[in-house]
Amino acid sequence: MKYIMYLLSFIFLLMACSKAPQEQAVEKIDSTYLSQGNKIVKISFETISGELQKALANGSIESALRYCNVNAYPITDSLATSFQVSIKRLSDKNRNLRNKTDKMGDFMMKGFGIDLSEGNDLSPKLVLKDDSVIFYKPIITQALCLNCHGVPGKDITFSNDSLIQALYPRDKAVGYQVNQLRGLWRIGFKKI
Numbered sequence: 001m002k003y004i005m006y007l008l009s010f011i012f013l014l015m016a017c018s019k020a021p022q023e024q025a026v027e028k029i030d031s032t033y034l035s036q037g038n039k040i041v042k043i044s045f046e047t048i049s050g051e052l053q054k055a056l057a058n059g060s061i062e063s064a065l066r067y068c069n070v071n072a073y074p075i076t077d078s079l080a081t082s083f084q085v086s087i088k089r090l091s092d093k094n095r096n097l098r099n100k101t102d103k104m105g106d107f108m109m110k111g112f113g114i115d116l117s118e119g120n121d122l123s124p125k126l127v128l129k130d131d132s133v134i135f136y137k138p139i140i141t142q143a144l145c146l147n148c149h150g151v152p153g154k155d156i157t158f159s160n161d162s163l164i165q166a167l168y169p170r171d172k173a174v175g176y177q178v179n180q181l182r183g184l185w186r187i188g189f190k191k192i
C-alpha cells in the first residue's frame, strides 16, 4: 500500500512537472496581451477624451459632437497603425454604423453586462480567433458621456439631439445613465 502511494505521488509529480512549463508559458503570453491591450486602451481613451475635453473647453457640446463625428476614426486608426493592431469601439446600441457589435461582441456585451449588474470584476477578456488574439474591455458611462449619450430632452439638449440625428440618422446610442455598459474596446493582435 505504501509502495502504491509512493508510486502515485511520483506519477503526480511527473504530471505536474511536465504540465507546468506549458501552462506557465500560456499564462505569460496571456499577461503580455492583457497588459498591452490595457495600455493601448488607456492611451486611446486618454487621446479621445483629451481631445473631447479640449473641444468642450474651446466651444460647446455641439462643437465636440462635430469634432467626434469627424475625428473619432482618424484618432483610433492612427493609434492602431502605430501599435500595429486593430482598434475598435463597439456597441450593441451604436451611433456610428461601423461600430455595431458582431456575434462575439454581443456575447461579450452580455457577459460584461451580467458582471456589472452583479457587481463582479470587469477585467478584460482574451479570445483566440484564427491567427489573431482579440482583447475585449468594457466601456462604462460617466457623467460627461450623458451630454451626448444620455436621455434626449433631459441630459441632451433639444438642439444637440437634432444635430445627433442629422449626423447619425440611425443613432441608437442614447438613453444611458451613469455606470452603465456603453460598449467595448476591441483590440486585435496578430498572434506572436
Ligand code: HEC
Binding pocket: 049, 052, 061, 064, 065, 068, 069, 070, 072, 073, 089, 090, 091, 093, 094, 095, 096, 097, 099, 139, 140, 141, 142, 144, 145, 146, 147, 148, 149, 173, 182, 183, 184
Ligand atoms: C460631445 C459628444 C460626446 C460625448 C461627450 C461622448 N460621446 Fe461617445 N460618441 C459621440 C459620437 C459623435 C460618436 C460617434 C463617433 C463616430 O462617428 O465614430 C460616439 C461614439 C461612441 C462609442 C462608439 C460606439 C458607437 O456608438 O458608435 C462609444 C463606445 C462611446 N461613444 C462612448 C462614450 C463614453 C464612454 C463617453 C464618456 C466618457 C462618451 N462616449 C462621450 C459623441 C460623444
